[in-house]
Amino acid sequence: xxxxxxxxxxxxxxxxxxxxxxxxxxxxxxxxxxxxxxxxxxxxxxxxxxxxxxxxxxxxxxxxxxxxxxxxxxxxxxxxxxxxxxxxxxxxxxxxxxxxxxxxxxxxxxxxxxxxxxxxxxxxxxxxxxxxxxxxxxxxxxxxxxxxxxxxxxxxxxxxxxxxxxxxxxxxxxxxxxxxxxxxxxxxxxxxxxxxxxxxxxxxxxxxxxxxxxxxxxxxxxxxxxxxxxxxxxxxxxxxxxxxxxxxxxxxxxxxxxxxxxxxxxxxxxxxxxxxxxxxxxxxxxxxxxxxxxxxxxxxxxxxxxxxxxxxxxxxxxxxxxxxxxxxxxxxxxxxxxxxxxxxxxxxxxxxxxxxxxxxxxxxxxxxxxxxxxxxxxxxxxxxxxxxxxxxxxxxxxxxxxxxxxxxxxxxxx
Numbered sequence: 151x152x153x154x155x156x157x158x159x160x161x162x163x164x165x166x167x168x169x170x171x172x173x174x175x176x177x178x179x180x181x182x183x184x185x186x187x188x189x190x191x192x193x194x195x196x197x198x199x200x201x202x203x204x205x206x207x208x209x210x211x212x213x214x215x216x217x218x219x220x221x222x223x224x225x226x227x228x229x230x231x232x233x234x235x236x237x238x239x240x241x242x243x244x245x246x247x248x249x250x251x252x253x254x255x256x257x258x259x260x261x262x263x264x265x266x267x268x269x270x271x272x273x274x275x276x277x278x279x280x281x282x283x284x285x286x287x288x289x290x291x292x293x294x295x296x297x298x299x300x301x302x303x304x305x306x307x308x309x310x311x312x313x314x315x316x317x318x319x320x321x322x323x324x325x326x327x328x329x330x331x332x333x334x335x336x337x338x339x340x341x342x343x344x345x346x347x348x349x350x351x352x353x354x355x356x357x358x359x360x361x362x363x364x365x366x367x368x369x370x371x372x373x374x375x376x377x378x379x380x381x382x383x384x385x386x387x388x389x390x391x392x393x394x395x396x397x398x399x400x401x402x403x404x405x406x407x408x409x410x411x412x413x414x415x416x417x418x419x420x421x422x423x424x425x426x427x428x429x430x431x432x433x434x435x436x437x438x439x440x441x442x443x444x445x446x447x448x449x450x451x452x453x454x455x456x457x458x459x460x461x462x463x464x465x466x467x468x469x470x471x472x473x474x475x476x477x478x479x480x481x482x483x484x485x486x487x488x489x490x491x492x493x494x495x496x497x498x499x500x501x502x503x504x505x506x507x508x509x510x511x512x513x514x515x516x517x518x519x520x521x522x523x524x525x526x527x528x529x530x531x532x533x534x535x536x537x538x539x540x541x542x543x544x545x546x547x548x549x550x551x552x553x554x555x556x557x558x559x560x561x562x563x564x
Contacts (some may be wrong), residue, residue, distance in 0.1 A: 230242060261280075375435060375439035424466045465550070467554045
């Protein structure tokens with residue numbers, strides 16, 4: 151009975167601790183739900199695939215239709231020939247496809263130009279265009295490989311048709327009414343025609359990057375260092391909230407209240423040292439990526455500095471907000487970690503935005519992580535300048551301002 155009483159007592163203590171409940175139940179549930187939503191397309195059937203490929207169709211030929219049909223039959227791809235905007239649906243355009251790539255929502259797009267089918271029918275070269283996002287070249291190359299495979303089959307069919315026509319004409323030319331048939335000459339000519347046909351592809355693929363790229367291909371470190379740096383800088387949330395809670399418990403925070411300083415300035419003073427730590431953290435991570443692993447930093451270091459300042463302000467602002475909402479250190483650990491990991495998952499630090507379902511891509515826009523990642527990728531992978539990342543910097547500063555304003559409203563100074 152004493153053992154049972156002790157068990158009941160400890161269970162009541164655990165269940166009364168909101169921080170422990172968050173860590174034990176809310177956090178794993180969050181991961182199960184969020185990661186299942188994010189990665190669901192990777193495990194579903196052909197009707198809901200992970201990689202979406204916008205296709206701009208400017209040619210209505212049978213060959214163009216064959217390309218679309220063959221692409222639709224590939225597992226893992228979803229072909230988008232239309233854009234849904236509200237309640238309206240319109241044909242996919244090049245401008246619409248480029249916008250998707252610039253936002254990181256798609257990795258590549260296919261354009262079938264006018265005259266594609268007629269060129270193949272005449273036995274001439276036909277050209278298609280593949281647009282690529284240089285920030286996601288690994289996935290873009292997967293798409294390019296699939297497109298090349300389909301075009302190879304379509305081109306092979308066109309070659310066969312053209313070769314048969316050439317052979318027919320050749321036979322007719324070699325068999326005049328009263329001339330003997332020279333089998334050796336016919337065989338040699340036929341083989342020559344077939345070899346030329348097979349060695350020359352009738353379809354060429356022009357790849358165009360939607361933004362300038364560095365001389366060397368974007369690698370794994372250009373992909374991972376920014377994403378994980380953003381994720382881990384937000385662990386400042388726990389440090390900011392924890393330091394404020396510790397000062398409250400030690401009584402030093404109460405003594406600060408009698409100092410000749412306003413309450414907003416007091417909170418800003420708590421933000422500043424952690425903001426500096428965030429700057430140092432990201433700088434070290436990027437420096438290691440660059441000097442140790444050869445990660446490219448783009449062509450505008452000032453742009454990287456602007457994004458880093460903005461993301462550090464957003465992280466520390468969120469830390470003060472968490473400090474304003476919790477009452478115990480355990481709640482900081484539970485709520486802070488839950489918020490950090492949820493935002494990282496939704497914002498693209500764990501899973502690329504391009505493989506998320508469309509509605510999750512829209513949700514990502516409500517996280518500072520997505521804007522920070524877009525800013526870093528624009529500089530590092532897309533060749534942008536500091537002027538080009540001002541929209542992302544503005545959004546991050548907006549997050550920081552909102553976090554700080556709500557924290558100031560809800561903060562208990564006593």
